[in-house]
Amino acid sequence: MTERMLVKGNEAVGWGAVNAGVDAFFGYPITPQNEVIEWFARELPQRGKVFVQTQSENGAIMMVYGGAAAGFRVMTSTAGPGWSLMQEGMSHLAAADIPCVIVITQRGGPGQGSIRHAQMDYNNVTRGGGAGGYKTIVLAPNSVQEIHDFMQLAFHLADKYANPVIVLSDGILGLILEAVELKPIQFEPLPEKTWAVKGRDRHPEKMARRFVHCSPASGKFREGFYHYGAWLEHMDKRIRQMAEAEIRYQTYQADEADLIIVAFGYVSRVCTEAVNRARAEGLKVGLLRPITLWPLASAAIREQAEMGRKILVVEDNLGQMVDDVRCAVEGKTEVHFLGMLSRHLPTDGGMILPGRVMEEIRRIL
Amino acid sequence: MTERMLVKGNEAVGWGAVNAGVDAFFGYPITPQNEVIEWFARELPQRGKVFVQTQSENGAIMMVYGGAAAGFRVMTSTAGPGWSLMQEGMSHLAAADIPCVIVITQRGGPGQGSIRHAQMDYNNVTRGGGAGGYKTIVLAPNSVQEIHDFMQLAFHLADKYANPVIVLSDGILGLILEAVELKPIQFEPLPEKTWAVKGRDRHPEKMARRFVHCSPASGKFREGFYHYGAWLEHMDKRIRQMAEAEIRYQTYQADEADLIIVAFGYVSRVCTEAVNRARAEGLKVGLLRPITLWPLASAAIREQAEMGRKILVVEDNLGQMVDDVRCAVEGKTEVHFLGMLSRHLPTDGGMILPGRVMEEIRRIL
Amino acid sequence: MTERMLVKGNEAVGWGAVNAGVDAFFGYPITPQNEVIEWFARELPQRGKVFVQTQSENGAIMMVYGGAAAGFRVMTSTAGPGWSLMQEGMSHLAAADIPCVIVITQRGGPGQGSIRHAQMDYNNVTRGGGAGGYKTIVLAPNSVQEIHDFMQLAFHLADKYANPVIVLSDGILGLILEAVELKPIQFEPLPEKTWAVKGRDRHPEKMARRFVHCSPASGKFREGFYHYGAWLEHMDKRIRQMAEAEIRYQTYQADEADLIIVAFGYVSRVCTEAVNRARAEGLKVGLLRPITLWPLASAAIREQAEMGRKILVVEDNLGQMVDDVRCAVEGKTEVHFLGMLSRHLPTDGGMILPGRVMEEIRRIL
Amino acid sequence: MTERMLVKGNEAVGWGAVNAGVDAFFGYPITPQNEVIEWFARELPQRGKVFVQTQSENGAIMMVYGGAAAGFRVMTSTAGPGWSLMQEGMSHLAAADIPCVIVITQRGGPGQGSIRHAQMDYNNVTRGGGAGGYKTIVLAPNSVQEIHDFMQLAFHLADKYANPVIVLSDGILGLILEAVELKPIQFEPLPEKTWAVKGRDRHPEKMARRFVHCSPASGKFREGFYHYGAWLEHMDKRIRQMAEAEIRYQTYQADEADLIIVAFGYVSRVCTEAVNRARAEGLKVGLLRPITLWPLASAAIREQAEMGRKILVVEDNLGQMVDDVRCAVEGKTEVHFLGMLSRHLPTDGGMILPGRVMEEIRRIL
Numbered sequence A, B, C, D: 001m002t003e004r005m006l007v008k009g010n011e012a013v014g015w016g017a018v019n020a021g022v023d024a025f026f027g028y029p030i031t032p033q034n035e036v037i038e039w040f041a042r043e044l045p046q047r048g049k050v051f052v053q054t055q056s057e058n059g060a061i062m063m064v065y066g067g068a069a070a071g072f073r074v075m076t077s078t079a080g081p082g083w084s085l086m087q088e089g090m091s092h093l094a095a096a097d098i099p100c101v102i103v104i105t106q107r108g109g110p111g112q113g114s115i116r117h118a119q120m121d122y123n124n125v126t127r128g129g130g131a132g133g134y135k136t137i138v139l140a141p142n143s144v145q146e147i148h149d150f151m152q153l154a155f156h157l158a159d160k161y162a163n164p165v166i167v168l169s170d171g172i173l174g175l176i177l178e179a180v181e182l183k184p185i186q187f188e189p190l191p192e193k194t195w196a197v198k199g200r201d202r203h204p205e206k207m208a209r210r211f212v213h214c215s216p217a218s219g220k221f222r223e224g225f226y227h228y229g230a231w232l233e234h235m236d237k238r239i240r241q242m243a244e245a246e247i248r249y250q251t252y253q254a255d256e257a258d259l260i261i262v263a264f265g266y267v268s269r270v271c272t273e274a275v276n277r278a279r280a281e282g283l284k285v286g287l288l289r290p291i292t293l294w295p296l297a298s299a300a301i302r303e304q305a306e307m308g309r310k311i312l313v314v315e316d317n318l319g320q321m322v323d324d325v326r327c328a329v330e331g332k333t334e335v336h337f338l339g340m341l342s343r344h345l346p347t348d349g350g351m352i353l354p355g356r357v358m359e360e361i362r363r364i365l
Helices: A009-019 A034-043 A057-069 A080-085 A087-095 A122-127 A144-161 A204-214 A225-245 A265-280 A298-306 A321-329 A354-364 B009-019 B034-046 B057-069 B080-085 B087-095 B122-127 B144-161 B204-214 B225-245 B265-280 B298-306 B321-329 B354-364 C009-019 C034-046 C057-069 C080-085 C087-095 C122-127 C144-161 C204-214 C225-245 C265-280 C298-306 C321-329 C354-364 D009-019 D034-046 D057-069 D080-085 D087-095 D122-127 D144-161 D204-214 D225-245 D265-280 D298-306 D321-329 D354-364
Strands: A004-008 A024-027 A050-053 A074-078 A100-106 A137-139 A164-170 A177-181 A249-252 A259-262 A285-290 A292-294 A310-314 A335-338 B004-008 B024-027 B050-053 B074-078 B100-106 B137-139 B164-170 B177-181 B249-252 B259-262 B285-290 B292-294 B310-314 B335-338 C004-008 C024-027 C050-053 C074-078 C100-106 C137-139 C164-170 C177-181 C249-252 C259-262 C285-290 C292-294 C310-314 C335-338 D004-008 D024-027 D050-053 D074-078 D100-106 D137-139 D164-170 D177-181 D249-252 D259-262 D285-290 D292-294 D310-314 D335-338
Touching: A004 A009, A004 A144, A009 A034, A009 A100, A009 A144, A009 A164, A009 A177, A024 A034, A024 A057, A034 A050, A034 A074, A057 A074, A057 A080, A057 A087, A057 A100, A074 A080, A080 A087, A080 A100, A080 B087, A087 A164, A087 B080, A100 A144, A122 A164, A122 A292, A122 B122, A137 A144, A144 A164, A144 A177, A144 A225, A164 A265, A259 A265, A259 A354, A265 A285, A265 A310, A265 A354, A285 A298, A298 A310, A298 A321, A310 A321, A310 A354, A321 A335, A321 B321, A335 A354, B004 B009, B004 B144, B009 B034, B009 B100, B009 B144, B009 B164, B009 B177, B024 B034, B024 B057, B034 B050, B034 B074, B057 B074, B057 B080, B057 B087, B057 B100, B074 B080, B080 B087, B080 B100, B087 B164, B100 B144, B122 B164, B122 B292, B137 B144, B144 B164, B144 B177, B144 B225, B164 B265, B259 B265, B259 B354, B265 B285, B265 B310, B265 B354, B285 B298, B298 B310, B298 B321, B310 B321, B310 B354, B321 B335, B335 B354, C004 C009, C004 C144, C009 C034, C009 C100, C009 C144, C009 C164, C009 C177, C024 C034, C024 C057, C034 C050, C034 C074, C057 C074, C057 C080, C057 C087, C057 C100, C074 C080, C080 C087, C080 C100, C080 D087, C087 C164, C087 D080, C100 C144, C122 C164, C122 C292, C122 D122, C137 C144, C144 C164, C144 C177, C144 C225, C164 C265, C259 C265, C259 C354, C265 C285, C265 C310, C265 C354, C285 C298, C298 C310, C298 C321, C310 C321, C310 C354, C321 C335, C321 D321, C335 C354, D004 D009, D004 D144, D009 D034, D009 D100, D009 D144, D009 D164, D009 D177, D024 D034, D024 D057, D034 D050, D034 D074, D057 D074, D057 D080, D057 D087, D057 D100, D074 D080, D080 D087, D080 D100, D087 D164, D100 D144, D122 D164, D122 D292, D137 D144, D144 D164, D144 D177, D144 D225, D164 D265, D259 D265, D259 D354, D265 D285, D265 D310, D265 D354, D285 D298, D298 D310, D298 D321, D310 D321, D310 D354, D321 D335, D335 D354
Parallel strands: A024 A050, A024 A074, A074 A100, A100 A164, A137 A164, A259 A285, A259 A310, A310 A335, B024 B050, B024 B074, B074 B100, B100 B164, B137 B164, B259 B285, B259 B310, B310 B335, C024 C050, C024 C074, C074 C100, C100 C164, C137 C164, C259 C285, C259 C310, C310 C335, D024 D050, D024 D074, D074 D100, D100 D164, D137 D164, D259 D285, D259 D310, D310 D335
Antiparallel strands: A004 A177, A137 A292, A249 A285, B004 B177, B137 B292, B249 B285, C004 C177, C137 C292, C249 C285, D004 D177, D137 D292, D249 D285
């Protein structure tokens, strides 16, 4: 018999991290993820783990760097404006092969924007807001259970590829309460972090990585051009490995369909309900839900297009993933978009609701 | 008779800005664009204009915000790592409709990376490294003359759309010397910046924008949901206007061709030479050179594909624009990529040279 | 015929600085000296001079360092809480023999305290809030005219001794309006600043000072113990020179007196009125007003004590200068104190007024 | 039977703090106190306590503020240059009645100065480097045992007076090894910290203090002038209480003496040896060693003067405490000074040694 608990999405971040064996959390408060930082502030010290509320988001990501370079499982959490302040550190982490987990609870608009829910960080998490063309796996849960489970998966994948991993939540998922089974997930065993910098150990590989923490111009990349090339080669290889092995997605009612909705995060829950209503009306509608936003299930989306199905992308933004979906289908079918313009906005507070998706389905079919 | 002067790319940034009537420069030193900041430090005060070396890149973009909000033509300049530190400010600028110009002289790799040339910031300048899905026009010069001219165009477009504009240079363009005609360009007249915040003026529109400088949750967007929607509508409309009106590209030897090379920046110069060599050998090769990286000339690229021509994308990175080119061609032709992996790297210091492009052309044809 | 203008104390800082040939102002807003920074923001650019509102007080003092090290006349202005943030820079400036002027417009209490007037920074300006035992001349004006004149004197003394100089104003002096004669003062000529760091000049003395800007452990102080001793010797000698040559004070009605009031700044104005009232009542009261708080006129104060006169120190604080006065009199007379405790506070808003001083005079005599 | 351990001075800071029940340490590395921060980094987490290496000294003192405001025993440690950066926070702490302990391991000179030992922070710790005239008790140990014991006393006195307390070490004491008895000291019981801000408790007194953490203009001091007066009254009363009750000093061989040496810290150890040598030569020399630098044992020093004894102040600086000693003796005897000028410096590395003190004794007697 499994134990289930009523948990808020933002708190499931904490439960998942603890079940992944998180050692430390470094962060700075920002709406709509303040329950995340509050949870860690309260729970980590009780478990003998480290919690630090840093002086800024910039400081948070740099402390993540330090802790992770020492081989610990460390993480931070923020929303869009704070995420902007973490781009320098993120770029350093990716450059230096440092595994860590970043949770982003999206809110609306650029700048300080709005504190309401949104899915407006798709572009910057899938393309890298920092410099230099690194890539990070992005996991997009659509339930509190998945937030919990994906936190564990995120730590596993971060360690597996020695690369930061992002868990992309939003202002809806973070605040809803759902019954969650809180248990540790067993993943394949991973090699020991022999590279981890600890104490006064002067092992050459550790020293190299130690220097990388200061500057990739040092250590094994020091002597110039050849090493720069080797570094690019190494980075390119890792990006390809992740792109090939880590694509995750789900389909629902997709076996026989005239229209496939593509949606992620909380919006995919809304669209599931819309699919149910459409099917009840005899409309052949299915759902393809990307779980990893990078790497994206482009081939699976293209297959849907090749089967002649129309596609409707639904996002709580002005259109971000839809560009990648259009790219994936290579002109083989129509791609429609339902987003978050005021002309679309319902009167119920700004969520895209099943009824609104149904309208769009009827309009297309 | 026109006057021509031998000018370094990084200095052409300064001459162009002055010819655009720049009022102030705020920046922090970073290789390979230090000549930019040195030029402004020396030249602006002599012209009664403002130069400030700020405490950090974060400070630079925030001072840009302040100066631009007061209606002045202001700018900053940096390289990838500094650009990461500007993402918060950039996101605020885009949210508040503040025109300004940012010059990025690209260098290699994420993190501190390498100080050598690269084209590794394509993704973050075309997708927005900051939060919320804004867009900025990105101009990619391929000569010192264009750096000079595009600085003027950038200030014009920034004011026209009330949006930041990026001029994307690199460590090659910034350091080469070329003869440049230094003269002001006449653009269509623009409306007065009546919104500019100055002194104690309390005009409602200015007040709104004044508050936006603190928080888009204030001012006209204050009362909640409806205003958030209006803001998105406004942002969406502006993005569409820019995307429709501002696509710029060039073709070379593209009339009869079996293969079209797509390249930007200094690499497009290298590829022009490769096209010449290929044509001399009887190989039907042309060039399509995007000048605006966002909005990208996707339709023009697709047309090439529809004419049955193969495409070769050449970039000084691990593959960034190539994704957008693949997207544009919608599977209608082969898309090849020549980038900056060590297995591709020549022995001459890391530039992609015409001979290397020729090898690839021969391999494809 | 001299021109006189009605000027606010905080603005007289600006007029005085301009008459001293100030080249640049770096500062950050804080009450009750915001008119100072506003004046420079408005007036300096019009005169082709540099004004920068920095990111913080820490940044302001560091930019002062940079500008002054290049041989320019530069300054900043702040109140107590900002002054706390300048202690690191102040300590570096004193260590590296860099002349500059700092204006402190005092407000009440430690921490953020109160924004009302006070004289609560006497201790930290006379003893050095930063590390290492440096000393700075402190000029305490008691009129708007003196603020204007002392700014010029401050720049002269800073250059003369290659040492920072403080002008100590307060929330009363800064905000009152008085008729001021605004004209440049001629001081003795000073040697050229051959040590100033400019451009690419590599003169050894300049290099030494250039390095000192980074670290006094470098440059001529580099090789260790001997140089440290030479540095101390140099610092000690300068402190003695200033202490001997720069003591300034005024007396009023002090020829025949039973009681001498010692007071500085705005309080000395209040006490002048009290002296007048006392004399009108036949009470033999005089005033000794320190103009330099460091070096303090201790010998002159002791002389008063030796003549058998009682002493009353009046300060808008809990007692700071009174300790130095007690020290000066060496137990040779009674020293009374009237300060700013609530049991003393009048009902008129918190200033020490002549009537309150009269009460104390009557109580003592 | 007591257990004794060979402990370095900087590490005794840690043992003493732990025996005082320290809950958290926040600090930033700086020579010559790096063993302090290393000790806490290693030892605190093992004891379930909090250690954070902050982003800067400014951050350290602000985290001290937060932790202490919540009622925990927290501390930081630094040297002169870092201490300069803590003046803002220190001033806030004193303004808000927040108990905490700051350890300063002095090094030489202002600015970055030298990393060698010194006693150059006497002035800024006894007068307050921050704004507004607060006072803090300063304990000056002269042995590793005393460092250990005074850490405990410091936490006790901080809690007793709700005021920061400074333990003033130096680069000699921090690095010497001595046998120390490591045991907790029992002090008088103190009242519970009912004012401590914890969780969501909304007790009025706590709320007041909670607001004070932001601004003393809020909370109970909110409504203006009257409250400002009450605040000053409160601060003045506390300063008087500490000044009356907490003076500590030691004498050695002072019963019959012609000359009394006044010295603190490591220099008092040197002078003890000089006293021994002098007595062996028949010279009547004693020692008065201040343990608290504020409040200083002025009355005890004056008594020595009144007995007709000459005084010699020895300090590892250019003369700081000597000013207060001169003040204390009120001209009743000669006050000589032996400090750290190069003309005094011995050839053995810069310490003032017993032989040098003996020379001075012979010169005076």
